[in-house]
Amino acid sequence: MKNVPIDNVRNFALMGHTGSGKTSLIDSILFKLGQVDRVGSPENGTSVADWTEEEKAHGISIWAKPFDGVYTAASRKIRRLVMIDTPGFADFIGQMVAAAEITDAALITVDASSGIQVGTQRAWKASEKRNLPRGIAITCLDKDDTSFSNTLTEIKERWGEDRCVAMVLPTSAGKAIDILNTPTDRVPDELKDRVKAIKDHLIELAAETDDTLMEKYFNGEELTADEFSEGLRKSVHDAHLIPVFATSVKTDMGIKETMDSISRLFPSPHDYPVNCAKGNAISAEEKQPFSGQVWRCYNDAFIGQLTFVRIYSGVLKPGMEIYNPTKNQKEKVSTILYVDGKKTTEAAEAKAGDIIALTKLKHTYLNDSLCALGSEIQFEPIVFPAPVMAYAVEPKNKADADKIGQALHRATDEDPSTKLIHDFETHELVLWGMGDMHLDVTLEHIRNRSNVEMTHHTPKVAYKETITGNGEGHYKHRKQSGGRGQYGECYIRIRPKDPAEENWFINKLVGGAIPGNFVPACEKGFTEGLDKGPLVGAKVINVQVELYDGSYHDVDSSEVAFKIASSRALHLAIEESAPVLLEPIMNVKVIVPDQFMGDISGLLNTKRGRILGMGPEDGLQAITADVPQAEMFKFCSELRSLTSGRGSFEMDFSRYEQVPAHLASKVIEEAKALKDN
Incomplete structure (x- = not known):
């Protein structure tokens, strides 16, 4: 794989709402890349991507996982696709955020039967943060009562009529055509007018990327094939063009065509220089000093600690000494692995654009930078969302008491959207996460890996x-x-x-x-x-x-x-x-579709919340409120139930306020009873 020129590498993350077909699409692409001998399925537990015990048990993607493969595109060029499958479930958004920060593009999936959902919007925002080049795959077109045109219209209304352009179209015969690679005489009659209109629009978008091309276009001159191709790639690179692809994994429709379009339109690592912390752009050149960033850590039961690194420049080989400027420590490279789900392959070297895993690093953890000795290349840390839900945890039996701390710390080191706090005010060990599912899976993962059993309960409020x-x-x-x-x-x-x-x-x-x-x-x-x-x-x-x-x-x-x-x-x-009791007040922001505004406002009112404002945000509705922390411990599951998983929220500490007298007396009585016992 390392022999594929870097200009022919396409590095992207698959993102979208949970259940929108990301993992199924990955499984289908891996089959076409020859990485597997049959197409896996998350539904029946045969997916190559969702292979962990926890993912099989819950039927969803939980961790971001890289995959890698080489194939011959329609252009006859050898292309290498480096992909990261990301979770769509809201509780595991940290994994998606990490992938969006270290890849060169995003492929966002939209289920044709559901349209744009909250998870779709989260994926878009994560991409938009870096103005990441992106495409949209409309999936599940084999389902009843689905329409590519209707879904495309919704996408255009949300993200731009002229910007979102269909590049892979479905035909009435259940096939797909790649607009850029299908000769005019092979376009079905039903689509000829539409294809011509799209191509005319693409020529205009390509011309807009360069003043010379724009002048040529206005003078009525035709763009050459190379000018057209490079103009489109530049337009995608700048996120002025969002290519949209029609796909159906079950009928094998549009998969190969989507791969060809990605190969042609998405940027290579050369096209997407990355800024380091000191503001210098790092160019993806093999001749440059090695540099990379750790975006995920995972402890494998057989291999040990795996440190996932996106390489931005230079070449890395086993036996090299490298430098961690984040920790001011030297490291020695032991084994370099390409990771495809649970399959690992040793590599003699890795280079710019690669996403690899290193073993046996002693001082390097998530968000650390790595570079060649003598360099000081350090990347801005990935900013993960703050956790919003907590469990107070304790060992189930005395035998686990000595192991619980190490097991929890290892889990939180691997997952940056969890946080472990020893609350000295309430004398509890509190595990914070993005939701009840996230916390349950974390405890389940600890039990499966470390054989540590824990019980949990709602944390006490740290009153003052x-x-x-x-x-x-x-x-x-x-x-x-x-x-x-x-x-x-x-x-x-x-x-x-x-x-x-x-x-x-x-x-x-x-x-x-x-x-x-x-x-x-x-x-x-x-x-x-x-x-x-x-x-x-x-x-x-x-x-x-x-x-x-x-x-x-x-x-x-x-x-x-x-x-x-x-x-x-x-x-x-x-x-x-006249002493009084104070309670922590949280500033809460809830994002929901329009139809749930009344229900969520009512829910917040029942929780003693003070609504501060409401307004549209990225096609949804945002409600901001101040709510006592005591009322927020179960809000995550209540919101999910009320909105069928379409709502999300974030919160942070605001201040302390006096507890209402009738509630304060109850808290004081409970504390006195506990003390007497």
């Missing part, structure tokens, strides 16, 4: 406490038990503090009431006292403490005595300062 009034506190700590005793006395005042105000502790002592060497102990006592409030034992925030008087004993006073006295005085002051 504050005061709404002023208060005073006094405590004298005196203890005498023979010999040296303990003595310390503190008088304090407290008041609510503005969050922006930095100074929380004020020393107003005069006349040496408390010696200066004991003041730090008092401050430490206040700090520890604020860690545990009187209502539910939560951290107390936004309080200013003023130490204004006290007393000491020449012999019995100590740091411990003043720490105890200051902490107790603080608690007494808080109790008389």
